[in-house]
Amino acid sequence: MNAKQIYNQTMPFNMAKLVLGLITVGLSLILLAILEGIGWLFGSSGIVVTFFLWLAGAGAIRFFIMHYMGYLVKAGHIAVVTEAVIKGVIPENQVEYGKQKVTERFVTSNAFFVIDNLVTASVRQIQRGIEKMGGALDFIPGIGVITNLAQFFVSISLGYVDECCLGYTFYKKEQGAFESATDGVVIYAQNWKELLKSAVITMIKVLVTLLVLTLLTFLVIGMLFKALHWSTLIAFLIACLIVWVIKFAFIDSYIMINMMTTYMSTAETTEISYDLYDKLCGLSGKFKELFNKAKNESVGSRSSENSFVAQNSQKDTNTKFCGKCGAKNSFETKFCTACGDKI
Template sequence: MTAKEIFHKTMPFNIAKLALGGLTVLLSALLFAILMGIGWLFGEGGMIVTFIIWIFGTGFIRFVIMHYLGYLVKAGHIAVIAEAVTTGRIPDNQVAYGKAQVTKRFLTSNIYFAVDKLVSAAVKQIQKAVGKVGNALDFIPGMGAVTGLAQFFVSISLGYVDECCLGYTFYQKEQGAFKSAADGVVIYAQNWKPLLGSAAKTMLKVILLMVVVALGIFVPIGLLFKVLGWSPLAAFLLACLIAWVVKYALVDSYIMIQMMTVYMGVAPNTQITFDLYSKLCGLSAKFKELFQKGKEEPSQPSYAAAGTAPAPSPAAAPAPARAETKPVFCGQCGAKNEPGTKFCGSCGARM
């Protein structure tokens, strides 16, 4: 199923996002009218003060609505997208399915928020580390522009990697949410080439879509307010809010589906190399925290086995002789050990 098909078939979630964005705009507009009325009573100085208050008030309204409602709508949408990409079908009652999957996977919204924040912070820290490597080559003529453009591609891709990792948690149901999210970050790191290529295409789409959105919103609203003789500032602010709603509900959803389609296409077939965990832990304190929380989750599969697949049934288990010929990775520190090692040579933990 293509990204375009998934976008159209999961339209109920996009409509829900439009509704939440519309509610944000409505409350912000009402707050603006009230505060500007109060400021008008106190003259120009009062207008400036109430305008500053309105900016902070609008930010608070957006935070409350998007944090407690928007995040859960996005999580349900991600669950349905993951199902569509991996199975090729959309659940009959997709809204109910998404809600059930989020409740089953994360138990409470607080767990979902914690996983999402840790993943987002981790990939940002990893991005900064990559950026430092690029900056070290700035002495080469023209390299600054190349690395800057590359980092821009990466920043777009990393902007949606948390959604991709959350999608992987819905796919990898036999593991805890923190463990699956940590695996998701590693899978992203191992498949950076196809995902970076998708990010480059996504960048072009973002620019084109935002130009269309800006012209389609700012021009008619500006003309309307000019004809009616209303405040140009109010027209600009209203246009900004509406453009943000369209971007949040439609543009961001389409980009998220594009990235998840590529990511979920390679994730199920990716064999995780556990030595990459220690490297990412060294680059990001937040990833290390995510990794540690994954190890603390109850009923987790052994970290000593390399690979993402669940433990096979006894009938399908590989021959013991084959396991002895492969290196063993420590579940505590990720260090590589010789076959048959009982205790890790790096940290001493039992294998």
Template sequence: MDMSIMKLFTKTMPFFITRIFIYGIFGLAALIFLGIMVAIGFLVVKMFGESSGAFLIVMLIAFGVVYGALRFVERYVLYMIKIGHVSVIVELLRTGKIPEGKGQVAYGKEQVTTNFGTANVAFVLDSMVHAAVRQIQRWIMRVGDMFSFIPGSKNVIGIINAIMSIALNYIDEAIVSYIFVRKSEGRDETVWKSASDGVVLYAQSWKGILKTSVGSVIFIYLFNIVVFLIFAFPLMFLSKMVTSNTPDAGFLFGALALIGAYVLTTLLKRALIDPLVTIAMIRSYQINIRSLEPAMDLQQKLLGVSSKFKNLVNKSKQEENSAV
């Protein structure tokens, strides 16, 4: 069922609300922490003067702590929700509905546990798929370099490579969606086998997915620029007001305002835009691989060009042998 991106967005709204809630709590905590670090930095400026590198060290520590905490939240809190969202998208694309009597988030978590056992298995598999696709994309672009003798083709290949590199952050979830499709079809195969076949199918159909990738990357860039400016101007104005009596600290607090704008933009992007682009990539992937079977000759070629893909295939064989 070819459900539109916006319809998938509205039908899976509970996942967006959950993400907004979690990122909102994190953002509030991050701003409070940054506020405390600002106060410490202000004292440092008062005590040692603007020329002291201590303020810069305090700000670097603050940024490092916030970034590290964000990675922790995404790895141990949000990952199950993200993959659960993938399972619901697949079900909606297949049947147009999900089983009644269950909340979407609860249903998605249940699907992850049923198909992967634990979120940790899904995370490890996702990481392996991501690494394999990265190597395969580089190989695809190197093949494209053969046409570099055509005027302007090198620039085009470079642009495509940059677009696919950014889109890679969402393609691994699209490939993971293939695992849910195979399970829903009742296929008796390991998730590692489904994932390796999903990678091959991506290599077969990447040209068809490119249009979605281009649109997604343009959308991401425009969103980041516009939202960053929306946050940056009022924060810069606030920092100017705060430092009106201490002009020497103006530059330092202005820099902090830009960091704050970047953090808020990143949180809003990850809460709203990342799952929306994931929907677009999954939909495009599923449409483009429809009726395709993994090409064994291409699989053999990929084994020779990607060590990460070979690891994925070997893991699949190990799991199949242990199940016998």
């Protein structure tokens, strides 16, 4: 399946994101009305103070909703997109499938949140290290200004790379979540130039679209507020919030799916270079933390397996079976309790 087909067929997740975005904006606007009403009682200085209080409050609302609900929707979407890219089909009842895979892989939203943050920080630190070594943007001709502009687009694009790496955790089901996430980052490091080329082109198109969309939205709302003699600043804020909802629900999904289709197809054919792990640990403290968690996870898994084997081995030494009828008897038994034959 190509990116367009996956995007169209995973629309339930986009709609879920739309609902979360509208709830976030609705609560933020209610808070704005309350605080600005209080500020109006104290004059212009009160309005300024309550506006800054609103910015902090709106940030807290967004964090709460995105942390406890948005991350689960995002993870479920990633799980379904991964399945679509690898197997070429959208799972039946995709929302339930996504929820099931997230629960199996991460158990809690906090576990996903930890891995997501470590992967995001690792990718950004590694990219800075690559750029310092030189040649990071040699695929873009031009002088310093052009390079700086390109780095700006690369920086924005990196925000979606973590979703690709997290997609790899659903692809490698036989490994622990931390181990798969670590491998996912290494695969990005091996193929960063190819992945970012397409990402930068996508981001340029998206940013132009967002700029036009913001201006058109502000024009409509601003004219309405102007006719009612209301604040055009508030009109601009509302326009930005509306565009943010559209971006969160539809545009972010479009970018993510485009990058994941490129990443997963690359990951399938990439032979991981194991000498990169030590190098990346040197480039990024967060990657080293992720790598250590992966090692601990692997050791814990082996310990559990060995414990299981040991327990079953111990059980085997405490029992013996009758050679005639096959019945299980305790180790001390001389004659079978089932058929009476001598053991």
